[in-house]
Amino acid sequence: MFCLTFVHITEEELGCFFSSTTSLEKLEVSQCDDIICLKITSHLQKLSILRVSLCRRLQMIEINAPKVSTFRRPPIKMSISNSSQLRSMAMNGQCYSGMFQYALTKLQSIASNHQTLTLLSSGEAFNFPVSPVKFLHLRNLKIHCCVMENFDFFSLVSFLKACPALESFFLPAGPHLDVRRDSIIHEYFGADLSHTRRVAEGHQDNLKRLIELTCQILESSSSLQCLVLDTTSGYDNSGICEYMERKAVMEALRGVEAIKKYIKGEVPSRVNLEVLEPCGRCHIPNLHKPGR
Structure with missing residues (x-):
């Protein structure tokens, strides 16, 4: 499981991380206030569990991972x-x-x-x-x-x-x-x-x-x-x-x-x-x- 809590990271930076991994199965994003649109790409073929909470500027979530x-x-x-x-x-x-x-x-x-x-x-x-x-x-x-x-x-x-x-x-x-x-x-x-x-x-x-x-x-x-x-x-x-x-x-x-x-x-x-x-x-x- 990969957990981001109180991390100053933008959606672009998070997208770069997603592009470099194929084995991620669990993802938690909490209190990351720099993210406005969270895009879960289809590249994350094994991702099955996603948890998002308390990201104050977050306005949109897009999930394209096939197995969530x-x-x-x-x-x-x-x-x-x-x-x-x-x-x-x-x-x-x-x-x-x-x-x-x-x-x-x-x-x-x-x-x-x-x-x-x-x-x-x-x-x-x-x-x-x-x-x-x-x-x-x-x-x-x-x-x-x-x-x-x-x-x-x-x-x-x-x-x-x-x-x-x-x-x-x-x-x-x-x-x-x-x-x-x-x-x-x-x-x-x-x-x-x-x-x-x-x-x-x-x-x-x-x-x-x-x-x-x-x-x-x-x-x-x-x-x-x-x-x-x-x-x-x-x-x-x-x-x-x-x-x-x-x-x-x-x-x-x-x-x-x-x-x-x-x-x-x-x-x-x-x-x-x-x-x-x-x-x-x-x-x-x-x-x-x-x-x-």
Whole structure:
């Protein structure tokens, strides 16, 4: 893998480098602010993974390498000569707004055959299209909502309508969603699921919509095979847990109870439900540490 980070290099200089190599398989370009148009030439016959991020002056990406199958990028103009090869895409909208809307209206024209899509958004206008374009081949979808305290979770149903072949859906419900400031609990545990649709708008609204969204996923995604609900502050495949304060741990445990009470029984036998809970080794001990 070749990684360029904080490098003062122009697209012409980068093009000269590309012309001198044929074996490059992975390329990462990050925070290289002198690049305006990034051209990935057809000379890079073996390039399969391309990651581009935080290049402030970058306006255009052109991909002519024939085997790029995994691509991580910001929401800027781009062209792909062989978009049918692209199978996996990740789009980070932390420094932009409207990433979900962009995906539902523009992404299909760029990559029609992708099977895995990861989206991160830090702000949405909530005017999602009523009839979004279809992602007919999409199997795996991950959605991250970053610092969106008033986000309308139920608007994500638009993605369910757009992905008829969806098999795996991952929606982290960590503290960046402002979920744990609302208790799951008091208004939900005394009622059946239908009652959650009549709970008054207010502090419980985000959580109510999150539960409703989960049930809508189960009702609408006939191809769904796996559903992951993360109640922690962040899931890490490395096995190292992120720190959680005592209050966050308590709310996460209540969240697990709510999932068992209102969601688990609605999960069809064909769907593998995975609930990511606070770690008994890293998080649970915080319950015995007052003031944290």
